[in-house]
Amino acid sequence: MNAHSNPKPQQARRSSALKGRIRVPGDKSISHRALLFGALAVGETTVTGLLEGEDVIATSKAVQALGATVVRKGEGDWSVRGVGVGGFLQPKNTLDFGNAGTGVRLTMGAVAGCPIRVAFDGDASLRKRPMGRILDPLKQMGARAVEEASGTRLPLVIEGARDPIPITYRTPVASAQIKSAVLLAGLCAPGETTVIEDEASRDHTERLLTHFGAEVVSLPEGQHGRRITLIGQPELRPAPIVVPGDPSSAAFPIVAALLVPGSEVVLEGVMINPLRIGLITTLREMGADIETLDSRYEGGEDIADLRVRASTLKGVDVPAERAPSMIDEYLVLAVAAAFATGETRMRGLKELRVKESDRLAATADGLKANGVDCEIDGDDLIVRGNGRAAPGGGTVATHMDHRLAMSFLVLGLASEKPVTVDDSTFIATSFPAFTELMRGLGAELS
Template identity: 60%
Template sequence: MQRHHHASAAPLSVSRSSVPLSGTIAVPGDKSISHRALMLASLAEGRTTITGLLEGEDVLRTAQAMRALGAKITHEGEKWIVEGRGVGALSEPEDVLDMGNSGTAARLLSGILSSHGITSIMTGDASLRSRPMRRVTVPLAENGSCFVTRKGERLPMAIVGSRQATPISYRLPVASAQVKSAILLAGLNAQGETRVEEPVATRDHTENMLRHFGVPVQIDKIPEGGRLISLTGPAALKAHDVVVPGDPSSSAFPIVAALLVPNSEIVIVGVGLNVLRTGLFATLREMGAVLLVENERIEGGEPVGDLRVKASALHGVDVPPERAPSMIDEYPVLAVACAFANGSSRLRGLEELRVKESDRLSATVALLVANGVSVRVEDDDMIIDGRDSNKPIGGGTVETKMDHRLAMSAIVLGLAADLPVHVDDTAFIDTSFPGFVSLMNGLGAGL
């Protein structure tokens, strides 16, 4: 496989931390919530101030797209100010909307555009242009909108919004928060009740934030553990300030580092604690981690708290497959924690990891094997043998394959390992966690 590096790769050699990690930090804002805050504030009447927005490339593309659709968006320091247009009042964009690498933004915005009577064209980078959009275009077309895509239902795509959108009623064939969200957002400018049935509960950030902006969203349980979500349009959104919680997926890296580096104690303030996102925290506690929640509160419709983490002696764990959706992005760093635990661990039901930014399952296995950890894959389970006092951990080179989570997991491994760990490239960590290396150094990591 050909390797494509950024113009300037940033390799890093990570040695065991010589001091405990200590201090109080905040992690970047939650990406899922940042996209939704910009979109809903643009559809609201009045002025919304957003604090803590994740200023990564993906989210900035969403801001650019909403500006092109007529919202006025400015930012001063930490604060982003959005003057909304109101539902139904978006203006036709003069140019193509470029969504960069963000599948979330492309799919959610497709929903909004499908029920506004304007024509728009959407594209993205090479990676996004290779991903099929059929999952959203099929249900969205039921409201009278029309989508013209390239072969294979791919971007660039023209969207001819429906002038009088009818409400959609749809049962999701597979669980997808993005498809559910696209349909609900389309329903904001449709006449009547929009209904989505999901077979299993998926991330509910869209529902929480719609309520935050004053839209009544109805959620009913249906047999087999699924849910029926409905709203009635046309809906009016009222401007309402948003504080974006810290991303729980990003907090995973300093948390595991503090658990593994002896005598560490850190506090991470304002982390999102949505139960559909915190499978990792539950798993680490089962392994014996001291992970305390303090100062719990609700921000922007989401539960938030401060996390206090103390270095802990971890033991092996058996993680059930049904926990995978609530921690899908955290398996690489969990695997690192398992490598330092007493006894072996079994992480079950990881088929979804084969289709992330890279084949994250095989890349995680390679990261461990290169550094002397004994690991094997049986079907969709990963089995990791914990710490063996006769066998040092570390000493290898990790090929990150431009996967930001693998790069950060490798750094965490190095901070606790016996021998230095070489990471081939860290340049792209900033896409999801701007300033990660300097934040870890502020805790004493010495990178």
């Protein structure tokens, strides 16, 4: 278990212009999948730019415990020798995923199609997160969750299916994790496994499955949805992966550069997958000066460099259907909205209540603690800015949540008074070099 028992408070204060070129850490979603797909391929997969945060390291240890060989060759440079689809071995011990929600849910899917028994656990925060939505389709495919005292929460044991059944499954919410778990289980099933989404969620799993040689067809379904069909029992071939910069991590320096007067920052090699750039779309609607430079295609994904200049922002209405493409970025968007002129309404944020913390309530509490006018209306977050710097001066409870901590440190960089977060320890789960990288641009973080 990850016991972060010594909280590390951190403070951000008003900074002079942020300047420079940076490369944000590798994308977390792709890093988890690179390790998993490498483990399911026959032969050696090389991965460059892997995010070496705690969440991804937990996934690397899990695939190793399941029989793959994982070797770190240098910074961000890894190799995975896989065991093939359906080849996972029964691990000797419980797989401890720490705080990694993506890691645990995707691995549950990959294990569900193998005739093995695997125990899953995580830290106190991960133990609170719902697993039932993943277990429901996996049970339909023949896996069995050996219910623990906690019902559908960790710790729990999954017995994979001896003869997995291909299913057609309509996801109850737009969730790349549910979709990916079903498709990963479907790798071991004969015939076609289909996932139907009413709202398209991020499509890294489909892109990487294709990159590794699986047959996947993704078609439009309804107004905003997708129907994804996988042909089961492929032999996955090793394929090199270059992990692009994580747009969810890029969100923090992007918003900081927009808010701190006189700033100009270039972020190199950021993924611009259309299903991940809801934040950039929204910030541009608010008047943000974000320029796309040198768009290119690498390892199955679209990437580009982004030039961001300090901008005057105005409030906007953010439609609910944009939520899947920016679900992790609403916290830092709310910070940007605090400096905009007028009201920003972010609609349909129910999913934020079941993340690392209840992010909806925690974001509103943090804004109020720093003198920002905001309210929660149903599943909407409304932030009212007056076009000036936020007052600041508050201390924010981070609830063991890395994105809350980083979002409110960004608030402090442009606020009138310093902003303190009660614990910055968890930033290491996704962005270990956050403080160092921001200081390199000129941010006042102590």
